[in-house]
Amino acid sequence: MLSRSAKHLYWLARYVERAENIARMIDVNLELILDFPDDHSLNWKPLIDTLDINDLFESKYKKYNENNVLNFLFEDKKNLSSLNNCLEMSKYNIETIKDDLPKTANISLNHLYDHILGQKISKVHQRKKLQHITNIVSMTQNFFGAINDNLSRGYEFEFIRLGRFVERTDMISRIIDCLCISKGSKQTHDFSTMEWISMLSTLSAQDAFRKESKGEANRGEVITFLLKNDSFPRSVFRSLITIEACLENLPKNTRLLQMINRIINISERSKLYNFDDRRLHLFLDNLQKNVSKIDSKIHTTYF
Amino acid sequence: MKLSWSKYELSKSYDEYITPKRTVRGHLRKIGNFFESLSFNDLQELDSATKSAIKSMGINFRVYSDEGSEERTWPLDFIPRIIKKSEWNIVEKGLKQRTKALNYFIEDCYNEQSFLNSGFINKSLITKSKYFLKFCKGTKLPNKSWAHISGSDLIKDINGDFHVLEDNLRVPSGVSYMLENRYVMKRVFPDLFSHYGVSKIDEYPTKLYECLLDASFSKLKNPEIVLLTPGIYNSAYYEHSYLAQQMGIDLVEGSDLIVKKNIVYKKTIEGLQKVDVIYRRIDDDYLDPEVGNPFSVIGVKGLIRAWKSKNVSIVNAPGCGIADDKAVYSFVPEMINFYLKEEPILPNIKTFMLSNKEERDYVFENIKQMVTKPVAESGGYGISIGKNLNEKEILKLKKLLMKDPKNYVAQPLIDLSTSPTFRRDSLFPRHLDLRPFILSGKQTYVTVGGLTRVALKRGSTVVNSSQGGGSKDTWIVDA
Numbered sequence: 001m002l003s004r005s006a007k008h009l010y011w012l013a014r015y016v017e018r019a020e021n022i023a024r025m026i027d028v029n030l031e032l033i034l035d036f037p038d039d040h041s042l043n044w045k046p047l048i049d050t051l052d053i054n055d056l057f058e059s060k061y062k063k064y065n066e067n068n069v070l071n072f073l074f075e076d077k078k079n080l081s082s083l084n085n086c087l088e089m090s091k092y093n094i095e096t097i098k099d100d101l102p103k104t105a106n107i108s109l110n111h112l113y114d115h116i117l118g119q120k121i122s123k124v125h126q127r128k129k130l131q132h133i134t135n136i137v138s139m140t141q142n143f144f145g146a147i148n149d150n151l152s153r154g155y156e157f158e159f160i161r162l163g164r165f166v167e168r169t170d171m172i173s174r175i176i177d178c179l180c181i182s183k184g185s186k187q188t189h190d191f192s193t194m195e196w197i198s199m200l201s202t203l204s205a206q207d208a209f210r211k212e213s214k215g216e217a218n219r220g221e222v223i224t225f226l227l228k229n230d231s232f233p234r235s236v237f238r239s240l241i242t243i244e245a246c247l248e249n250l251p252k253n254t255r256l257l258q259m260i261n262r263i264i265n266i267s268e269r270s271k272l273y274n275f276d277d278r279r280l281h282l283f284l285d286n287l288q289k290n291v292s293k294i295d296s297k298i299h300t301t302y303f
Numbered sequence: 304m305k306l307s308w309s310k311y312e313l314s315k316s317y318d319e320y321i322t323p324k325r326t327v328r329g330h331l332r333k334i335g336n337f338f339e340s341l342s343f344n345d346l347q348e349l350d351s352a353t354k355s356a357i358k359s360m361g362i363n364f365r366v367y368s369d370e371g372s373e374e375r376t377w378p379l380d381f382i383p384r385i386i387k388k389s390e391w392n393i394v395e396k397g398l399k400q401r402t403k404a405l406n407y408f409i410e411d412c413y414n415e416q417s418f419l420n421s422g423f424i425n426k427s428l429i430t431k432s433k434y435f436l437k438f439c440k441g442t443k444l445p446n447k448s449w450a451h452i453s454g455s456d457l458i459k460d461i462n463g464d465f466h467v468l469e470d471n472l473r474v475p476s477g478v479s480y481m482l483e484n485r486y487v488m489k490r491v492f493p494d495l496f497s498h499y500g501v502s503k504i505d506e507y508p509t510k511l512y513e514c515l516l517d518a519s520f521s522k523l524k525n526p527e528i529v530l531l532t533p534g535i536y537n538s539a540y541y542e543h544s545y546l547a548q549q550m551g552i553d554l555v556e557g558s559d560l561i562v563k564k565n566i567v568y569k570k571t572i573e574g575l576q577k578v579d580v581i582y583r584r585i586d587d588d589y590l591d592p593e594v595g596n597p598f599s600v601i602g603v604k605g606l607i608r609a610w611k612s613k614n615v616s617i618v619n620a621p622g623c624g625i626a627d628d629k630a631v632y633s634f635v636p637e638m639i640n641f642y643l644k645e646e647p648i649l650p651n652i653k654t655f656m657l658s659n660k661e662e663r664d665y666v667f668e669n670i671k672q673m674v675t676k677p678v679a680e681s682g683g684y685g686i687s688i689g690k691n692l693n694e695k696e697i698l699k700l701k702k703l704l705m706k707d708p709k710n711y712v713a714q715p716l717i718d719l720s721t722s723p724t725f726r727r728d729s730l731f732p733r734h735l736d737l738r739p740f741i742l743s744g745k746q747t748y749v750t751v752g753g754l755t756r757v758a759l760k761r762g763s764t765v766v767n768s769s770q771g772g773g774s775k776d777t778w779i780v781d782a
Binding site: 001002003004006095096099155250251252301302303 | 544569
């Protein structure tokens with residue numbers, strides 16, 4: 001397989017997965033605000049914190065309000081993680097590999113492009129905003145569903161899966177980091193059940209969580225679930241195992257497998273339940289750094 | 304209302320379906336009757352079925368203009384162009400003969416130059432041409448194949464006889480559309496094919512693959528073959544991607560290849576992998592910044608060195624453009640005599656060299672009946688048709704020709720044949736040409752028929768898709 005094709009597949013998947021996660025974060029925030037209409041502490045800043053793009057945001061906007069943050073996250077040209085940019089980049093990456101993908105996957109991406117690139121978020125009626133964003137998630141799911149159902153298992157499939165789960169690991173750890181640390185520090189550890197549940201629902205993890213731990217959603221339970229659960233596909237641990245599975249099917253994988261095994265071992269051993277904010281942040285920071293090392297190694301090995 | 308040939312507009316040219324007495328030509332009687340059994344409604348339905356099949360298959364091409372480029376849906380007219388098998392067999396023989404002579408000529412130009420020294424041709428016409436690449440001198444290729452893949456444009460004159468209009472030896476395109484036209488037509492007229500004994504054309508990708516194998520310098524049984532494209536913005540990208548897929552080879556861009564110690568490799572996830580044959584769809588000048596355009600970003604640095612060392616085959620070979628020139632064209636009959644000791648089977652069109660004073664005077668006197676062409680352009684660009692010009696434009700044209708006469712040739716205007724073509728709600732005569740494709744490997748192969756191009760505007764003879772031309776499926780039938 002050509003290195004260039006592999007690279008395009010990998011980044012196509014990363015950008016679509018990133019778009020999905022950003023849409024999920026916005027979605028949950030919008031919903032949360034509906035539940036606490038007067039609570040000003042539930043502002044929009046954490047979304048920007050999560051993506052670590054505060055400087056860029058502040059160079060353009062003064063206030064972290066809904067309009068500014070949504071504009072910035074949807075269509076800002078300079079914000080490389082804006083939904084528009086993610087989709088433009090996915091478009092660029094799919095251009096020369098279209099023929100390697102199932103037709104249905106191409107069609108679902110075209111729907112997504114029409115949906116997002118054709119309309120400014122500020123022009124979407126308030127009443128339809130939530131639905132508009134929920135639709136993004138179902139469209140990206142459609143795309144990956146088409147890949148899962150129709151693409152033969154081989155290098156093409158593995159590079160898509162690899163890109164998707166590298167991106168997912170990174171995004172989940174950012175979401176947890178941001179919600180726990182930036183909010184936690186302001187509100188001194190006191191996070192209501194509601195907010196833990198919202199974090200779960202960002203990751204569509206509510207139902208899975210309830211089945212596994214029957215009790216109340218508290219900090220330790222939720223964090224342990226999202227980081228260490230080995231069967232929920234949107235947990236960090238499960239994502240790491242998936243990355244390992246992809247790498248096992250690729251050539252020249254010795255060094256990469258060593259690296260991913262190390263990360264998996266660390267995750268397994270760590271007793272997250274009792275971590276305080278500082279240790280949790282260190283843990284997540286370390287995880288992000290390690291994932292980024294894997295990403296660089298994937299580049300130097302295959303592309 | 305039903306279609307009736309008795310109401311068909313008679314053309315002044317040779318119509319391939321209908322005689323001047325408005326009867327259907329003998330070998331077309333069956334299909335002619337079939338179309339007469341259709342109503343205008345049926346015709347419209349067939350037209351939209353054709354269009355929607357093309358759309359859903361995503362068959363398109365790219366057109367460039369001052370405002371940038373855009374993708375357009377491929378225009379296919381659903382009325383097939385029909386040629387008798389007995390007639391085609393002669394054309395096929397003629398094309399094989401012609402292509403062989405041209406390939407011998409190219410190898411000769413870069414080696415002994417015996418044809419150039421024999422006095423048929425002004426030697427400097429070749430050695431001073433910008434398509435004469437000095438680095439090719441002394442190179443000999445397997446089977447003397449330089450233009451492995453070529454496409455000759457054929458036209459039928461007022462008597463219905465085929466002539467060669469030009470030979471495209473550099474990177475001729477259109478074969479994917481020939482294949483896709485057939486694919487669409489089978490979906491639109493599933494019943495007709497078995498009924499009329501239409502010859503198959505779908506072996507082309509296999510034959511192309513074999514031709515690429517034959518071009519290899521390597522003794523390997525399965526040499527590594529790739530198709531090199533300038534990228535997605537090229538007007539023929541659709542074709543590049545289609546052919547690579549059909550042959551199951553990698554479609555690469557310049558940046559996917561690297562030359563080390565005069566060996567070409569492609570960059571794969573498993574590391575560098577040696578490449579033996581490159582089917583390139585990039586012009587000579589952009590192939591290698593070391594010898595051609597130094598700013599080329601679509602080529603591969605060192606490619607020519609690798610080719611000179613016989614570590615990689617380039618198809619078509621660099622330098623074969625020397626025979627793709629409208630001045631050289633006029634000497635093809637002599638080449639056939641010279642190299643093959645045979646008489647040409649397919650006639651040329653009389654070509655006047657404007658650098659020769661006598662011929663130029665004749666052309667200027669009869670300019671209204673002439674077509675003038677720059678010798679080294681393709682795609683129908685730079686052509687002037689005398690009868691369409693007013694006095695002022697003729698003066699301007701003569702001035703232009705006088706400035707650089709050796710860069711132009713003139714040919715008498717040929718009345719291209721017509722075929723019924725669907726326009727709006729009925730069938731009208733429209734002018735045609737035909738581009739068969741010829742593969743030169745150990746053996747020479749000619750496509751069964753080729754790509755028929757049709758000028759969709761009334762009276763027009765411009766068939767290029769970039770300038771409003773359409774296409775037809777070409778049927779070679781037993782009759």
